[in-house]
Amino acid sequence: MPPLRAALLLPAALVALSALNPAQAGGGGPRPVPAATCRDGYVRPDFTALKAQLTRARAQWNAGRPASYTYDLRQIAAPILFPETRVTVVGGRVTRTDLLPGQEGEPNQLAAQTIEARFDDLFQTLQRQARAACPEVQLSFDPALGYPTRLYSGMGDNGIADGFGEWTIRNFTPLK
Incomplete structure (x- = not known):
């Protein structure tokens, strides 16, 4: 790959990787927080x-x-x-x-x-x-x-x- 093309693609790749959380990026890190769990017997308001x-x-x-x-x-x-x-x-x-x-x-x-x-x-x-x-x-x-x-x-x-x-x-x- 020509050096100019690589230099242009590198910032785009870094931006894409920065959007991932650590686990998605392959770095382990903390797991995503699970969605809230409602307590037993919870009834959503109408x-x-x-x-x-x-x-x-x-x-x-x-x-x-x-x-x-x-x-x-x-x-x-x-x-x-x-x-x-x-x-x-x-x-x-x-x-x-x-x-x-x-x-x-x-x-x-x-x-x-x-x-x-x-x-x-x-x-x-x-x-x-x-x-x-x-x-x-x-x-x-x-x-x-x-x-x-x-x-x-x-x-x-x-x-x-x-x-x-x-x-x-x-x-x-x-x-x-």
Whole structure:
């Protein structure tokens, strides 16, 4: 092979080899990580039903939502339990967050969301979790007004127990 042709082919061969993991390239090395294995008894959520439930709840909320309200939020992003926080929304905007009695520290910065923003986050969570290997998602909504009252999102694999998230809304109160 002429030296110029060999010089041109060598970079292409190196690029092709670099795309292989060490075992494929003949160098042994670590084995590829196997796909996630769901724990025994795992049942995949029905994402079509969850999206329909979320769509109905949002329509119910949009039909009668108050412009101003308060709610209390309890949130876990495992392993962290955030301080319970009261969220005040006036004219469709979060105007303040306050610690609930008995809580210490600062109000949960993640709490400062309108109900509309929470609906947006729920849709994104469903889209993201639908692509996961062993997702777990649970949603609950207020039967009268439709606002979300609970989200649990985690993984049903055989991995470690942290990494889940959950929030609950209590004491929703429309303001006059």
